[in-house]
Amino acid sequence: MTYLDPMIRLLPPIHEQDHCQGRKEAQLTLVEYGDYACLQCVQAYPLIRSIQAQFSDICFVFRYFPCVDRHPSAQHAAEAAEAAAAQGKFWEMHDRLMRQNQLLDDASLIEHAIALKLDINRFLCEMSTDFHVVRVLSDYNSGIKSRVSCTPTFFINGCQLTGDWHPSALQTAIEQFLS
Amino acid sequence: MISLLLISQTLLNYMAAPQVEKTKPLTVRLSTRELEVLKFLAEGLSNKEIALALHLSPNTVKTHVRSLMNKLGVDHRLQVVVLALRHNLI
Numbered sequence: 001m002t003y004l005d006p007m008i009r010l011l012p013p014i015h016e017q018d019h020c021q022g023r024k025e026a027q028l029t030l031v032e033y034g035d036y037a038c039l040q041c042v043q044a045y046p047l048i049r050s051i052q053a054q055f056s057d058i059c060f061v062f063r064y065f066p067c068v069d070r071h072p073s074a075q076h077a078a079e080a081a082e083a084a085a086a087q088g089k090f091w092e093m094h095d096r097l098m099r100q101n102q103l104l105d106d107a108s109l110i111e112h113a114i115a116l117k118l119d120i121n122r123f124l125c126e127m128s129t130d131f132h133v134v135r136v137l138s139d140y141n142s143g144i145k146s147r148v149s150c151t152p153t154f155f156i157n158g159c160q161l162t163g164d165w166h167p168s169a170l171q172t173a174i175e176q177f178l179s
Numbered sequence: 180m181i182s183l184l185l186i187s188q189t190l191l192n193y194m195a196a197p198q199v200e201k202t203k204p205l206t207v208r209l210s211t212r213e214l215e216v217l218k219f220l221a222e223g224l225s226n227k228e229i230a231l232a233l234h235l236s237p238n239t240v241k242t243h244v245r246s247l248m249n250k251l252g253v254d255h256r257l258q259v260v261v262l263a264l265r266h267n268l269i
């Protein structure tokens with residue numbers, strides 16, 4: 001059973017630094033705390049794309065929540081996404097990491113960066129100096145504040161979708177919310 | 180513009196090159212200097228920057244990079260990094 005819990009709020013609310021698709025003032029805001037190495041996040045990915053196609057006025061935000069104890073490659077994958085963001089290609093990298101989530105080792109991350117035609121020297125430099133660790137950690141900490149404990153965890157208009165995760169639960173929750 | 184074209188060509192060459200073999204064990208021996216150069220390559224340093232860091236001439240660094248490419252059987256310096264990471268050389 002999944003339900004929207006108005007008592008568990010998104011902290012902080014959507015802000016300027018978030019990776020966001022759609023306008024922040026949209027009627028429907030959907031925030032995902034996700035981990036690129038998490039199979040449930042990968043399962044949720046096409047569903048989110050479908051929801052975005054279905055609802056015109058929607059804002060989708062992705063925040064990093066790498067569960068490194070279960071998925072050691074998740075941290076570097078998040079940093080690679082952030083390194084791509086620094087070069088204006090967050091969503092392109094996000095899509096690649098979600099679609100090819102079996103390829104998250106450091107060597108594969110470099111190949112993703114090459115495929116996206118990023119400035120490779122800058123990418124390597126930022127990855128090897130842990131340049132984006134703080135940003136990833138900031139998202140992770142916001143998840144902790146928002147009582148996120150596993151991935152994917154979603155917030156619909158600032159309220160957490162709570163309960164056992166299954167893909168249809170998100171669609172149902174959104175439909176119920178809008179009705 | 181020339182440098183942009185060169186970068187594009189380099190990337191095209193890389194993409195056209197065969198993918199780095201993932202399972203074949205590596206039997207090459209790298210010198211200490213080559214390992215040092217390799218480490219800096221993985222940090223995104225240019226030949227000139229590596230030369231400054233190691234107190235070598237840019238041409239010497241270029242030779243080490245070429246040697247790394249030959250030993251590892253790849254055509255591009257980025258493939259050296261990818262292969263080295265896959266085989267835990269760095």
